[in-house]
Amino acid sequence: MFPAPASDSYGKPQVMKARVTVTLKTGILDPQGKAIEGALRSLGVEGVTSVRQGKVFDIEIDGGDPKKAEALLKEAADKLLANTVIENYRVEVVG
Amino acid sequence: MKAAVLVFPGINRERDMARTLRLVSGSQPNMVWHAEHELPARTDLVVVPGGFSYGDYLRCGAIAARSPIMDAVRTFAAKGGLVLGVCNGFQILCEAGLLPGVLMRNENLRFICRDVYLKVERSDTPFTRGYNAGQVIRVPVAHGEGNYIADGETIARLEGEGRVIFRYASPDGMIDPNWNHNGAINAIAGIVSERGNVLGMMPHPENHVEEAIGRTDGRGLFAGLTEALGRAA
Numbered sequence: 001m002f003p004a005p006a007s008d009s010y011g012k013p014q015v016m017k018a019r020v021t022v023t024l025k026t027g028i029l030d031p032q033g034k035a036i037e038g039a040l041r042s043l044g045v046e047g048v049t050s051v052r053q054g055k056v057f058d059i060e061i062d063g064g065d066p067k068k069a070e071a072l073l074k075e076a077a078d079k080l081l082a083n084t085v086i087e088n089y090r091v092e093v094v095g
Numbered sequence: 096m097k098a099a100v101l102v103f104p105g106i107n108r109e110r111d112m113a114r115t116l117r118l119v120s121g122s123q124p125n126m127v128w129h130a131e132h133e134l135p136a137r138t139d140l141v142v143v144p145g146g147f148s149y150g151d152y153l154r155c156g157a158i159a160a161r162s163p164i165m166d167a168v169r170t171f172a173a174k175g176g177l178v179l180g181v182c183n184g185f186q187i188l189c190e191a192g193l194l195p196g197v198l199m200r201n202e203n204l205r206f207i208c209r210d211v212y213l214k215v216e217r218s219d220t221p222f223t224r225g226y227n228a229g230q231v232i233r234v235p236v237a238h239g240e241g242n243y244i245a246d247g248e249t250i251a252r253l254e255g256e257g258r259v260i261f262r263y264a265s266p267d268g269m270i271d272p273n274w275n276h277n278g279a280i281n282a283i284a285g286i287v288s289e290r291g292n293v294l295g296m297m298p299h300p301e302n303h304v305e306e307a308i309g310r311t312d313g314r315g316l317f318a319g320l321t322e323a324l325g326r327a328a
Binding site: 028029031032035079080081083085086 | 153154157158161190195196197199200201202203204242244245246
């Protein structure tokens with residue numbers, strides 16, 4: 001049997017929304033960001049001085065405990081979502 | 096030689112690798128599916144082949160590096176077992192933490208599919224005993240993410256400990272930015288682990304082993320491995 005999902009007092013499963021943002025560490029060369037920066041310039045988008053490309057993961061989590069959710073997201077980022085040799089990450093529980 | 100060639104969804108060079116291993120060593124390797132938890136008994140060489148495991152989703156090699164078989168490979172490597180990773184295999188070994196550093200997008204942002212020249216830095220490893228130190232070999236590359244980087248401290252350690260085994264070079268063995276196709280730091284094309292038993296390299300030596308293809312420069316790597324393992328057995 002699968003464990004029953006966490007539910008609120010009305011018996012409805014509770015889902016939390018979260019976002020993990022992964023960005024390249026400072027000093028790591030980002031050829032894709034550089035190409036995008038060049039493309040913006042050639043499109044006439046003025047005033048852009050630098051572009052760094054990153055990734056956003058929108059994640060849904062069972063349960064209603066933001067502290068637990070944050071720990072789980074950190075685990076996910078450390079184990080898979082980010083390569084901490086070159087990337088930093090930020091986790092946010094949106095609600 | 097009792098080689099195990101790992102197979103992940105999206106890998107496409109495993110048959111080239113198996114063919115080369117059979118051709119050069121005379122024994123048929125085992126093909127091992129990523130969901131396995133153990134390597135076949137008496138495996139003495141693990142090969143992580145090239146291709147596009149999981150379609151390069153997330154980061155090249157990231158998902159394959161976390162598959163069940165990689166725990167067995169980690170244990171095997173920790174005991175000193177020989178591991179060879181080529182192309183996506185190199186990316187997988189880096190993501191798995193078996194080798195330091197990362198393979199980033201090629202500096203020119205293009206997928207590079209061509210022959211390159213490699214300078215063999217050392218001949219005193221089980222992987223390169225079939226070559227002479229300083230020898231230049233010509234082998235193909237086919238990758239979009241082969242631009243090796245690591246932090247300054249790691250690079251200094253790799254260089255200081257003589258762990259850079261292959262470098263992109265000119266045909267006469269000069270290290271020259273014009274011949275460093277993907278922009279890798281210090282023209283690094285292949286490195287070994289601290290103990291020297293895990294080699295990761297971007298180029299494909301397995302594709303230059305037969306006269307019919309036109310060149311046999313890659314043969315030395317597999318012949319050397321066969322000899323090294325034969326002697327150990």
